[in-house]
Amino acid sequence: MTKYDKILIFIVLIASISGIVAVNSAALNYNNLYAEILINNELYKKYTLGYGVDETIVVESEYGRNVIRVDNDHVYMQESDCPDQICVQMSKISEPGEIIVCLPNRLIIMVTGESGSIDTITR
Amino acid sequence: MNRNRKYIFLALLTSGALILSLIEGMIPFPFVAPGAKLGLPNMITLVVIVLFGFKSGMTVAILRTILFLLVAGNVAGFLYSLSGAVLSTIIMAIAYRYFSGLFSLIGISLFGAMAHNTAQVMTAALVVQNIRILSYLPIMYLVSLFTGCFVGYATIFIVNNLQKQFQIMKWS
Numbered sequence: 001m002t003k004y005d006k007i008l009i010f011i012v013l014i015a016s017i018s019g020i021v022a023v024n025s026a027a028l029n030y031n032n033l034y035a036e037i038l039i040n041n042e043l044y045k046k047y048t049l050g051y052g053v054d055e056t057i058v059v060e061s062e063y064g065r066n067v068i069r070v071d072n073d074h075v076y077m078q079e080s081d082c083p084d085q086i087c088v089q090m091s092k093i094s095e096p097g098e099i100i101v102c103l104p105n106r107l108i109i110m111v112t113g114e115s116g117s118i119d120t121i122t123r
Numbered sequence: 124m125n126r127n128r129k130y131i132f133l134a135l136l137t138s139g140a141l142i143l144s145l146i147e148g149m150i151p152f153p154f155v156a157p158g159a160k161l162g163l164p165n166m167i168t169l170v171v172i173v174l175f176g177f178k179s180g181m182t183v184a185i186l187r188t189i190l191f192l193l194v195a196g197n198v199a200g201f202l203y204s205l206s207g208a209v210l211s212t213i214i215m216a217i218a219y220r221y222f223s224g225l226f227s228l229i230g231i232s233l234f235g236a237m238a239h240n241t242a243q244v245m246t247a248a249l250v251v252q253n254i255r256i257l258s259y260l261p262i263m264y265l266v267s268l269f270t271g272c273f274v275g276y277a278t279i280f281i282v283n284n285l286q287k288q289f290q291i292m293k294w295s
Binding site for chain 2: 001002004005008009012013015016017018019020022023
């Protein structure tokens with residue numbers, strides 16, 4: 001094994017590891033997360049999470065009034081006029097599949113995601 | 124070495140490469156990357172390039188893939204293995220001819236393994252019409268580092284022994 005072999009191995013090692021890191025971070029970007037607000041099982045609004053979103057959404061429907069905060073990568077219920085206040089006490093959600101429900105106001109907030117996975121065929 | 128001897132040697136090496144690719148298919152590869160292989164037939168290609176030159180190397184590589192198609196009956200994999208074999212042979216021949224002063228056979232076999240992976244993934248991207256498959260390349264490169272070093276080491280031993288053999292054949 002010559003000196004140049006070692007240099008080549010080193011370069012390839014660095015390049016492949018940085019490539020893997022770059023691909024992984026790019027795959028996270030593909031993996032968009034959305035916060036969906038449903039009222040009475042109908043989509044009311046949809047927000048893309050991440051990218052520094054900072055919004056307060058006031059939802060006034062025939063069932064009641066809710067104030068929802070979307071803070072960058074997580075969502076939570078700030079205020080609600082429902083009697084039990086369970087939705088306000090629920091923790092912040094940020095992962096796909098997590099859900100906040102305000103049953104008296106028939107309001108559901110859920111986080112959904114697109115998977116950016118890749119299928120490969122090699123042999 | 125006269126022509127007949129050369130052809131016999133090439134035929135023997137081709138059948139050896141065919142058997143190696145069959146054995147390789149039986150070895151489960153214990154790494155994270157699915158589809159990664161040891162690249163044992165590359166060993167033979169490199170040996171032929173070193174001992175007989177680029178033309179013979181290309182012949183052996185293409186013959187090996189066609190024979191493997193006939194033996195294993197894996198039509199879907201034929202395009203991938205053919206493109207990989209052709210590109211890696213070209214790259215290894217160039218590397219051996221112009222950079223053999225810089226790199227030992229280990230470095231050259233590394234080039235070959237990387238070219239093999241590149242060609243296969245490119246072919247896959249063309250077949251599936253999805254450029255995102257290229258994101259598989261860095262992982263394959265990382266795996267090919269190990270397999271390429273292994274194949275290079277093995278090739279050094281084979282080449283040494285075969286060269287001794289040729290010396291004996293010259294004297295006899």
